[in-house]
Amino acid sequence: MAVGENLSVDPGLMNALVRHLEHLQRHPDGGELLQLIKDALHHCRDRGLVNGSCLSHLHQQLLAYTQNNALPAAIRLRARLIQQHLAIYLPQPDHIIPMRETVPAPKAAAPARTTLKPRVLSAPDSQLTETPAMESPRTPEQQSAPAAPTTEAPRAAEAGVPPQLDELRQMLAKGMDEMMRERETLSRQLSDATTYLKMIEAEREQLHEELNKARRRIRAGEKSTKKALGLPKRDVLVRQIESEVERVKRHGEPLALALIDIDNLEDIQQKHGPEIADAVLNRYTSEVLGRFRSYDMVARYNKNEFAVLLPNTGKDSALRALEKVHKRAKESHFSHKGQSFPLPGFGGVLTFYSPGEEPHQMLRRADEALVNLKLRGERQLVVV
Numbered sequence: 001m002a003v004g005e006n007l008s009v010d011p012g013l014m015n016a017l018v019r020h021l022e023h024l025q026r027h028p029d030g031g032e033l034l035q036l037i038k039d040a041l042h043h044c045r046d047r048g049l050v051n052g053s054c055l056s057h058l059h060q061q062l063l064a065y066t067q068n069n070a071l072p073a074a075i076r077l078r079a080r081l082i083q084q085h086l087a088i089y090l091p092q093p094d095h096i097i098p099m100r101e102t103v104p105a106p107k108a109a110a111p112a113r114t115t116l117k118p119r120v121l122s123a124p125d126s127q128l129t130e131t132p133a134m135e136s137p138r139t140p141e142q143q144s145a146p147a148a149p150t151t152e153a154p155r156a157a158e159a160g161v162p163p164q165l166d167e168l169r170q171m172l173a174k175g176m177d178e179m180m181r182e183r184e185t186l187s188r189q190l191s192d193a194t195t196y197l198k199m200i201e202a203e204r205e206q207l208h209e210e211l212n213k214a215r216r217r218i219r220a221g222e223k224s225t226k227k228a229l230g231l232p233k234r235d236v237l238v239r240q241i242e243s244e245v246e247r248v249k250r251h252g253e254p255l256a257l258a259l260i261d262i263d264n265l266e267d268i269q270q271k272h273g274p275e276i277a278d279a280v281l282n283r284y285t286s287e288v289l290g291r292f293r294s295y296d297m298v299a300r301y302n303k304n305e306f307a308v309l310l311p312n313t314g315k316d317s318a319l320r321a322l323e324k325v326h327k328r329a330k331e332s333h334f335s336h337k338g339q340s341f342p343l344p345g346f347g348g349v350l351t352f353y354s355p356g357e358e359p360h361q362m363l364r365r366a367d368e369a370l371v372n373l374k375l376r377g378e379r380q381l382v383v384v
Contacts, residue, residue, distance in 0.1 A: 016085045024075075027075070036062075041054070044058070059087060066079045073175040080171065234299065241257070241309060241363060258318065262304050276336055280344065283334040283343055285298075287332050288343070305370070348381055348382075
């Protein structure tokens with residue numbers, strides 16, 4: 001067969017090749033075989049091989065692929081099926097042109113048209129299983145001629161079937177085993193995933209229970225912070241300030257915060273003892289600080305200091321409330337072991353929430369102002 005010959009390839013072969021290539025594109029392990037076929041076709045094109053030689057080259061590549069037991073059995077089976085489709089269209093050995101040889105076509109004669117006909121392969125030649133041959137296009141002379149008996153061809157084909165069929169069955173069995181193992185692997189992975197989800201659900205329930213316990217401890221802790229004076233501590237005050245600031249941001253109402261420091265309480269404790277100091281604190285709690293409104297929050301801020309949070313209270317109203325409490329402190333006395341003592345006064349600072357600042361900034365501003373007031377030795381109410 002000379003270079004440049006026109007070969008008539010059966011459309012059934014082309015359709016079969018297209019179906020196989022489409023399958024390889026979809027198969028997760030088909031990339032290597034698909035690339036092998038593409039490389040073989042490029043090789044034929046680059047070397048100028050004619051169709052028959054190209055089929056022979058591709059057939060040899062597929063044969064080498066199917067004999068590699070390290071490759072997936074399912075893809076090797078697919079390669080064997082493609083090889084089987086190609087084998088029946090291979091030209092006769094004397095028509096195959098070597099890889100690096102080219103035979104120039106006769107200059108005077110017109111290009112001959114040769115039809116590739118399916119041929120029956122023996123076992124040593126192709127190592128393929130039996131496949132029904134697809135008919136090649138027939139010339140008008142062939143169509144008019146009576147069909148010749150073909151009793152010898154089936155017998156020749158049958159002679160080579162058993163070993164090839166056995167090999168194909170082994171490949172099919174191996175492919176089925178691999179698919180079963182993959183199925184079992186997927187089943188185990190699914191089981192593991194289900195177990196993992198159950199573990200996550202159990203952990204979620206445990207975390208939910210721990211969160212509820214923590215909330216109960218917090219509520220119990222808030223109650224325990226009131227101690228003897230019956231007042232919440234500083235951490236409760238901070239949370240309340242944060243809540244009130246959010247309310248201010250929504251409704252725009254004013255918010256005032258006062259920090260009160262009792263005069264000379266440490267001196268009283270050193271002179272008369274801690275019992276007298278506790279009596280002063282109890283008196284302040286019951287008689288003085290109790291004068292604020294019911295929705296104002298009074299909290300223990302430091303050892304000798306109290307904080308008062310006044311929601312929805314402007315500057316004038318807050319000052320009047322503090323002056324009233326200050327007056328009450330000056331007029332009050334406390335008793336201890338039958339003796340009456342004047343209740344000491346207090347100094348402090350009054351501040352208001354500024355739009356845009358964070359709750360901790362408001363509290364820190366008031367705290368710094370109270371510290372500066374005490375450093376200066378002033379015992380009065382200051383607005384900052």
